[in-house]
Each structure stands twice: as structure tokens, then as C-alpha cells.
Amino acid sequence: MGPAGGDAVRQGLSSPFPVPTLPAPEQVLREVFGYGQFRGPQQEIVAHVVAGGSALVLMPTGGGKSLCYQVPALCRPGTGVVISPLIALMQDQVEALCQAGVRASGLHSGCSAEETAATWRDLETGQLDLLYLSPERLLSPGTLDRLAQAAPIALFAIDEAHCVSQWGHDFRPEYLQLSVLAERFTAVPRLALTATADPRTREEIRVRLQLEQDPLFLASFDRPNIRYVLRDKDDLRLQLLALLAEHRGDAGIVYARSRNRVDRLCSELQAAGYDAVAYHAGLDGAVRRAALERFRRESGVIVVATIAFGMGIDKPDVRFVAHVDLPKSLEAYYQETGRAGRDGLPAVAWMAHGAGDLPQLRRFIDDSNAPPSQKRIEHGKLDALIALTEAPVCRRQVLLSHFGESLPSPCGNCDLCLEPSTAQDVTEAARKALSAVFRCDSRFGATHLTDVLLGADTARIRELGHNRLSVYGIGQELDRSQWRSLFRQLLARNLLRADPERFGALAFGDDDRLKPLLRGEERLELRLPPPRRERRREGVAARGASVALDPADSPLLQHLKAWRLEQARLQGVPPYVVFHDRTLVEVVARRPRCLEELGQISGVGQAKLERYGPGLLESLRAFQAQALGSRQPS
Numbered sequence: 001m002g003p004a005g006g007d008a009v010r011q012g013l014s015s016p017f018p019v020p021t022l023p024a025p026e027q028v029l030r031e032v033f034g035y036g037q038f039r040g041p042q043q044e045i046v047a048h049v050v051a052g053g054s055a056l057v058l059m060p061t062g063g064g065k066s067l068c069y070q071v072p073a074l075c076r077p078g079t080g081v082v083i084s085p086l087i088a089l090m091q092d093q094v095e096a097l098c099q100a101g102v103r104a105s106g107l108h109s110g111c112s113a114e115e116t117a118a119t120w121r122d123l124e125t126g127q128l129d130l131l132y133l134s135p136e137r138l139l140s141p142g143t144l145d146r147l148a149q150a151a152p153i154a155l156f157a158i159d160e161a162h163c164v165s166q167w168g169h170d171f172r173p174e175y176l177q178l179s180v181l182a183e184r185f186t187a188v189p190r191l192a193l194t195a196t197a198d199p200r201t202r203e204e205i206r207v208r209l210q211l212e213q214d215p216l217f218l219a220s221f222d223r224p225n226i227r228y229v230l231r232d233k234d235d236l237r238l239q240l241l242a243l244l245a246e247h248r249g250d251a252g253i254v255y256a257r258s259r260n261r262v263d264r265l266c267s268e269l270q271a272a273g274y275d276a277v278a279y280h281a282g283l284d285g286a287v288r289r290a291a292l293e294r295f296r297r298e299s300g301v302i303v304v305a306t307i308a309f310g311m312g313i314d315k316p317d318v319r320f321v322a323h324v325d326l327p328k329s330l331e332a333y334y335q336e337t338g339r340a341g342r343d344g345l346p347a348v349a350w351m352a353h354g355a356g357d358l359p360q361l362r363r364f365i366d367d368s369n370a371p372p373s374q375k376r377i378e379h380g381k382l383d384a385l386i387a388l389t390e391a392p393v394c395r396r397q398v399l400l401s402h403f404g405e406s407l408p409s410p411c412g413n414c415d416l417c418l419e420p421s422t423a424q425d426v427t428e429a430a431r432k433a434l435s436a437v438f439r440c441d442s443r444f445g446a447t448h449l450t451d452v453l454l455g456a457d458t459a460r461i462r463e464l465g466h467n468r469l470s471v472y473g474i475g476q477e478l479d480r481s482q483w484r485s486l487f488r489q490l491l492a493r494n495l496l497r498a499d500p501e502r503f504g505a506l507a508f509g510d511d512d513r514l515k516p517l518l519r520g521e522e523r524l525e526l527r528l529p530p531p532r533r534e535r536r537r538e539g540v541a542a543r544g545a546s547v548a549l550d551p552a553d554s555p556l557l558q559h560l561k562a563w564r565l566e567q568a569r570l571q572g573v574p575p576y577v578v579f580h581d582r583t584l585v586e587v588v589a590r591r592p593r594c595l596e597e598l599g600q601i602s603g604v605g606q607a608k609l610e611r612y613g614p615g616l617l618e619s620l621r622a623f624q625a626q627a628l629g630s631r632q633p634s
């Protein structure tokens with residue numbers, strides 16, 4: 001197939017393993033993928049499959065399903081065969097594997113005759129570790145025979161296994177025929193994987209794929225790095241812009257219910273200076289494909305979409321998913337929000353809901369032509385959504401209990417856990433925030449303004465002389481996250497506005513709203529997060545991230561991302577295939593000085609170390625030298 005660079009990349013690398021001695025799973029994890037530890041049930045699953053066992057694996061999106069078959073495929077003799085329904089996903093995985101030095105290829109309708117022939121040749125000469133196939137291709141005449149003769153098969157992985165279920169939401173008739181694998185290849189382990197957890201679908205998968213006798217591995221469906229934030233709809237446009245102002249340069253998805261709304265919101269975001277693209281079923285296929293490609297290959301693109309968008313997106317660095325309308329069900333909500341933060345770094349699932357949404361949805365159901373039994377089901381789904389919007393203590397507790405899991409204490413990483421339910425008088429604090437904006441000439445964002453208010457001693461503050469401002473250090477009554485929340489809410493109320501031309505620098509907003517506050521004629525009450533030490537289960541928010549980035553380091557991170565984009569462009573692959581954000585963040589935090597130190601960082605396996613290590617270190621050094629130079633007095 002043609003992941004650009006697939007063959008070229010492979011040629012430059014020898015197989016990571018000498019053929020006869022097969023490596024241990026931990027070694028593959030470390031040397032090929034650059035990870036220190038298995039996650040959740042991965043280790044158990046890998047051991048089971050390496051020993052020849054079959055299984056069904058249920059893990060949430062982003063849980064790490066791929067390694068469950070990629071590692072055993074490299075630890076067992078022969079080629080691992082992966083059945084995957086979506087070409088885009090297959091291409092991503094093949095590209096990512098080739099970058100890691102794994103000999104992977106794919107067969108599907110998008111491959112040319114030469115690519116197909118080359119793949120078969122590699123397979124037949126024992127040159128492939130992993131082969132990705134669409135179900136159509138696998139079941140097309142002759143393929144199974146040829147596979148059986150070509151090479152020993154290490155395992156079959158059946159990805160998105162819920163496609164076999166007629167109950168599920170993406171039934172694909174070809175999946176039903178995959179039962180043939182159990183009959184023809186009795187000795188080959190079969191691993192079925194899905195993120196759809198409901199028990200009915202689960203049982204159907206086991207029956208149809210003949211896995212009734214095999215174990216079920218069920219990972220927790222919790223996604224601790226995702227922060228769930230629900231808001232009452234007020235001025236939706238402003239609220240959304242306030243959210244985006246905190247995510248400058250981040251990739252995100254905004255879900256809206258109708259095509260009209262998608263088009264309108266998308267133009268509004270563009271007008272506000274954001275790199276937004278629209279995606280819905282009413283758009284021409286080529287336009288949709290282009291939007292999808294930009295989202296995958298560039299960084300910081302925001303897709304405004306109906307639910308038509310999402311299947312087949314495994315971009316790891318989506319930092320926010322925003323719902324401006326209620327989703328169809330809690331399952332849909334979980335699946336859509338699950339597209340955020342697959343890399344394990346902090347991400348936000350944000351939703352604005354209005355009092356009018358529910359009656360309208362109820363009416364839709366009542367007015368539809370569905371039979372009464374179906375209407376009851378639909379109303380039940382709405383009830384579950386209401387339970388989320390009206391959660392008494394913690395959103396995550398409601399979500400997980402819906403999926404049959406219980407979280408004993410509140411999560412500490414949702415709006416209800418982070419913000420107390422009573423508003424407090426923040427008039428004085430708001431005035432200080434506004435003075436800071438004014439004293440800093442409306443040229444800085446919330447992070448720097450907070451540093452000034454808290455009297456932080458950073459190089460930037462000293463360079464700018466902001467430690468001599470009258471507002472320096474006057475904001476000790478709130479902590480950092482409270483100031484951030486205050487700035488966010490001032491934005492949402494139009495007391496401040498973010499200047500898109502200046503990377504979100506904050507300036508004064510609506511005069512009519514500001515004046516009464518500044519003159520002391522009006523007081524302002526807002527809900528702020530509790531002070532840091534009082535927060536429950538402190539640290540949960542950061543649990544996903546192994547390292548936190550100092551805001552002062554963000555120029556370096558941007559520099560490394562630009563370097564990565566260049567590497568990706570040269571090969572025609574998405575940037576995250578080169579290195580995940582998470583890896584770059586760790587590089588910034590640790591500042592490795594040599595290849596050996598770089599090799600310790602998560603996500604840097606041997607092949608990537610050889611391929612990119614020298615360039616990455618050079619890019620790091622260049623930035624540091626330049627930063628030093630610019631600090632010298634001229």
C-alpha cells in the first residue's frame with residue numbers, strides 16, 4: 001500500500017529482531033514502541049495471546065487496544081493479520097508501525113496493483129510482521145487460501161469487532177463471515193477488540209466470532225485525563241470562544257446538531273481568527289476528505305461537525321471536544337468525547353446545554369413515526385442524558401455508573417468537582433484582573449497576567465519589567481486555577497475579549513458591561529474552583545500526563561512541533577506518526593543532551609531514536625543557543 005514513505009522508511013531499517021530468537025513482550029514494548037510499561041490489562045492480554053490464546057478485549061477509545069495485538073505479533077513466529085474496517089485508520093497504523101521500524105503493510109481497495117503485489121511478495125518471503133486487511137479484501141475469493149499458504153500466521157486481530165453486531169451502531173455484513181477464521185485456522189489465536197461495552201453487543205461478538213470459550217478482558221472505561229465540563233447555555237458564541245481562547249493552537253472538534261448550525265459556527269470561528277473547517281453530510285465528498293486530511297495532517301485545526309464526523313479518526317492529540325447541542329445519547333456522548341486526549345495528556349470534553357433542548361428533543365421523539373416501543377427507548381436515552389446534566393456531585397460518577405462501573409469517590413476532574421456550587425463575590429478580584437490587563441497594555445494572555453497578579457518570579461516578567469507594575473503580586477487571594485477560571489468567565493461575559501491577532505492577548509470587552517463594574521456600581525458574583533489544597537483527590541487532573549509543562553517552555557514546544565511538522569511533511573505522514581505530543585512535552589521537560597537520554601523518553605523506540613534522534617537534539621540545541629543569544633544585552 002502507499003503510506004507515503006512506507007517502503008522508503010522500511011528500507012532504511014533492518015528488522016528489529018534477528019529471526020529465530022523471538023523477543024519478550026517487555027523488550028518489544030521498550031525497544032520498538034519506546035514505552036516503559038504496559039497499561040491496564042495490556043500485559044495480561046499480551047501474555048495470553050503470545051501463549052496462543054484467543055480473547056475478546058473491551059477497552060475505551062484511547063485505552064491502548066493496538067498494542068494488545070501488535071506486541072504479540074512481534075513475539076510470535078509469523079505475520080500478525082489485522083482486520084480493520086476503515087482505510088484511513090489502517091494507513092495511520094501502518095505508517096506509525098513503519099516509523100517504529102516494524103515491517104507492516106496493508107491490503108485494501110486504495111492500493112495500486114504494484115503495491116498489492118509487493119505486499120504479497122513480502123508476506124510470502126516472510127518479510128512482514130503485520131498485515132492490515134479490510135474484511136472485504138480478506139473474504140474476497142482466493143485471499144484466505146493464499147494467506148494460508150503464504151506464511152505462518154501469528155494471530156488474527158479483529159479490530160472494531162462490534163461491527164459484527166446487528167444491535168450495534170456500525171453493523172457491517174462482511175464481519176459476520178469472519179467466523180470462517182475460527183473454522184479454517186483452528187490453531188491461530190484470534191483477538192477481537194472493541195470500545196463498545198454494552199452487554200448485548202458483547203455477547204453477540206462472542207457468539208458470532210466463536211469466542212464463547214475464551215476469556216473476556218475488560219478495561220476500565222474511565223478516561224481520567226478527560227475533564228468533563230458542562231455549562232448552561234448563555235451566550236453560546238461567547239462561551240465557545242472563551243473555551244477556544246484556552247486552546248489556542250490545539251486541535252479540537254465542535255459537534256453541532258444541524259448542518260446549518262455547523263456552517264454558521266464554522267464561519268464565526270473563522271471570523272474570530274480560528275483555523276476552523278466544516279464537516280457534514282451535505283458537503284461534497286472531496287470537501288469532506290480535504291477537511292479530514294487537514295485535521296489529520298496539520299496541527300491546530302478545529303473541525304466543526306455534525307456527528308457524521310468521527311469514525312475512523314484516531315488522531316491522538318485532539319485537546320478538546322465541544323458539544324454545542326445535546327448528543328443523541330450518553331453512549332454517543334461518551335464515544336464522541338472519547339476522541340479527545342487519546343495520547344493520555346489532559347483534554348477537555350465541554351458541553352453547553354440549554355433549558356430548551358430537552359423539551360424539543362422529547363417532541364422530536366413523540367412526533368416521529370417510530371413504534372411506541374422505540375419511542376420508549378429513545379425517551380430512556382434522554383433520561384440518561386438528563387442524569388448527566390443534573391448530576392448532583394460528580395459527572396464522571398454518573399457516566400461510569402451508566403456503563404456499569406462505580407467510582408467510589410468524586411473524580412476531582414469535572415466541573416462539579418472543580419467548582420463549588422455557590423457563587424462568591426469576586427468584584428475586587430475582577431477589578432484586579434482588569435487592571436492587570438490594562439497595566440500590561442492588553443498584550444498578554446491569561447497565563448502571564450496570572451503570573452503578574454501572583455507576583456511570580458519568571459524570566460519573562462523580569463525581562464519585561466512587569467515586576468515593577470503596581471498590580472504585581474496584588475492577587476494573592478486566589479490561586480492560579482482560580483485566576484484562570486476568573487479570566488475565563490470574564491471572557492465568557494464579554495468583560496474581556498481575546499485578540500486572535502495576538503495569540504489570545506486579553507483586552508477590555510464590552511464597555512457597557514465594564515463601566516458599572518469599574519465604577520463600583522455593580523458587583524460580580526461567580527463560581528470559582530475551590531483553593532488548591534481543598535481539592536479532592538488532588539493530582540487526578542494530571543494523572544494522564546507524566547510531566548507537566550511549565551508555561552514558559554511553550555515556545556520551545558512550539559519550536560519542536562515545527563521541527564516535527566517538517567519531518568512529517570517530508571514524508572507525507574501526519575505529525576503524530578513521527579512523535580506524539582506527549583513525547584515532545586517530555587523532551588521539553590527533560591532537555592535530553594544525548595541520544596542515550598533521549599532514548600529514555602516515552603515514545604522513543606530504537607528505530608525512531610536512530611532516525612530522528614540527531615535531528616531532534618540538534619533542533620533542541622539550536623533553540624537553546626538562540627534563546628541564550630537573545631538574552632544577552634545588545
Ligand code: ADP
Nearest residue numbers: 035037038039061062063064065066067316342
Ligand atoms: P485505542 O485503539 O484503544 O483507541 P490506541 O491503541 O490507539 O488506543 O492507543 C492510544 C494511545 O495510547 C496511543 O497513542 C498509544 O501509543 C498509547 N499507548 C498505548 N499503550 C501504551 C503504553 N503501554 N504506554 C504508553 N502509551 C501507550
Ligand code: ZN
Nearest residue numbers: 394411414417
Ligand atoms: Zn467529578
